Amino acid sequence: MKDFSYLRAASVDAALQAAALPGAMLLAGGTTLIDLAKCGVTEPETLVDITHLKGLNSIEVGERGATIGALARMGHVADHGDIKSRFPAVSEALWQAASAQIRNMATIGGNLMQRTRCPYFRDPANFPACNKREPGSGCSAIGGVTRGHAVLGTSNACIAMYPGDLAVALVAFDAVVHLGLRQVPVDDFFLLPGTTPNREHAIEPGEMITAIEIPGSASARRSTYLKIRDRQSYEFAAASAAVGVEFEADGRTIRDLRVALGGVATKPWRARAAEDALKGKVLEPDAVRAASLLAVEGAVDHGANHYKIELAPRVVARAILKLGETA
Amino acid sequence: MTKIHVQLDINGDHHELQLEPRVTLLDALRDRLGLTGTKKGCDHGQCGACTVHVDGERVLACLTLAAQVEGRTVTTIEGLAREGEMHPVQAAFLEQDAFQCGYCTPGQIMSAVACIREGHAGSDEEIREYMAGNLCRCGAYPHIVAAVRQAALEVQS
Numbered sequence: 120m121k122d123f124s125y126l127r128a129a130s131v132d133a134a135l136q137a138a139a140l141p142g143a144m145l146l147a148g149g150t151t152l153i154d155l156a157k158c159g160v161t162e163p164e165t166l167v168d169i170t171h172l173k174g175l176n177s178i179e180v181g182e183r184g185a186t187i188g189a190l191a192r193m194g195h196v197a198d199h200g201d202i203k204s205r206f207p208a209v210s211e212a213l214w215q216a217a218s219a220q221i222r223n224m225a226t227i228g229g230n231l232m233q234r235t236r237c238p239y240f241r242d243p244a245n246f247p248a249c250n251k252r253e254p255g256s257g258c259s260a261i262g263g264v265t266r267g268h269a270v271l272g273t274s275n276a277c278i279a280m281y282p283g284d285l286a287v288a289l290v291a292f293d294a295v296v297h298l299g300l301r302q303v304p305v306d307d308f309f310l311l312p313g314t315t316p317n318r319e320h321a322i323e324p325g326e327m328i329t330a331i332e333i334p335g336s337a338s339a340r341r342s343t344y345l346k347i348r349d350r351q352s353y354e355f356a357a358a359s360a361a362v363g364v365e366f367e368a369d370g371r372t373i374r375d376l377r378v379a380l381g382g383v384a385t386k387p388w389r390a391r392a393a394e395d396a397l398k399g400k401v402l403e404p405d406a407v408r409a410a411s412l413l414a415v416e417g418a419v420d421h422g423a424n425h426y427k428i429e430l431a432p433r434v435v436a437r438a439i440l441k442l443g444e445t446a
Numbered sequence: 447m448t449k450i451h452v453q454l455d456i457n458g459d460h461h462e463l464q465l466e467p468r469v470t471l472l473d474a475l476r477d478r479l480g481l482t483g484t485k486k487g488c489d490h491g492q493c494g495a496c497t498v499h500v501d502g503e504r505v506l507a508c509l510t511l512a513a514q515v516e517g518r519t520v521t522t523i524e525g526l527a528r529e530g531e532m533h534p535v536q537a538a539f540l541e542q543d544a545f546q547c548g549y550c551t552p553g554q555i556m557s558a559v560a561c562i563r564e565g566h567a568g569s570d571e572e573i574r575e576y577m578a579g580n581l582c583r584c585g586a587y588p589h590i591v592a593a594v595r596q597a598a599l600e601v602q603s
Binding site: 120121122123124125127146149150153154156157158166168170171194198214217218219220221223224351352353 | 448450466467468470489490491494497503504505506509510511513514517557560561564566574575576577578579580
């Protein structure tokens, strides 16, 4: 790891001022940043430590929704009683992510800035070609070992998978990222790779995530996060789904449905076609399975990741049917 | 790069060090303070061998800069015993034979102490889930779960 200078920010304004200097980066939990600095993927000249800033780690939950400070840590949000009861998919996505140690370190704001686990991206010494690291250098993954790569939202420049869990639940429930004065829907915060895979988030130099806000809803209250992986725990998703449902008074007809996918796309993937196909319908297994196939509409595989196109709809269907059982 | 002055509070002792800013808490503990109980496994946050407590919570020392914990309280495996008396989790690991080579053990024990304190040791299933961040390449997992279960009962009673 190349050396850098370290400074501890005394205020949000001071942090933003320091982070605007060339080569400077904000440091929160460090679980991505320090790891990637050791890999030689990021080489910051200055790290601006924001973990000691006051007033950015609150978790407030009310009738209208939840507002979570950027420095609230993953483990605390996962265990928060009101998050568990009003946003079960958010809590479940968090406790199934990473390990207890990492969840104690990683912040909610930092979690949104998590980088891909593409092994070619993470290994600059052996794979110099990576459009995400070095725009225009090529993509080592295309034609390489692709078992963990994306099948949705890819481009000719990049097929790196978005690895996170939390943002999948956030995108399902229309959460909003607070960037100081500006607010951006989570779905728009994550960018498709297109021709510029180096640009992953709709955040500008001089901006910082200060909070995320999740609107309360009946579908968020009856929600779940189902994560299928190669190991039972402490592993990234092979495919995952954040799903929420609201029934009509009859308890069977779907009034509102939310579906988002993880582990299969280049960004947290909202599956609106699957949602629309089931709204107004009675929840029953055949209809759910048929609609779940729409969640991977347009998917393109690169050989070894083909299984994700088969797996993801089954994960979606199982998650929706599980919510139906509890109605 | 210019060294910085870092004050660390480790196991109740105060230390003052001149460090390059990039020095992790793990390297400061092992190479500068001689506290080699905290192990370096993967050095990338994947194995849990470097687990320590910062302000009472388990974290990974390999992904924490030493400078970041100035003003916080750090506990390592060397700080668990009280007046020569093993911590109940240490004693349970011995009794249950919860290790073979022992390299992951300090991290396992630090993680287990926190796991019990968090209230995440209620069943074998919950212990396995909340201890998942600590890998054991000898595969001593069944005995590790038994040790955590035993210690949880002792600590809670």
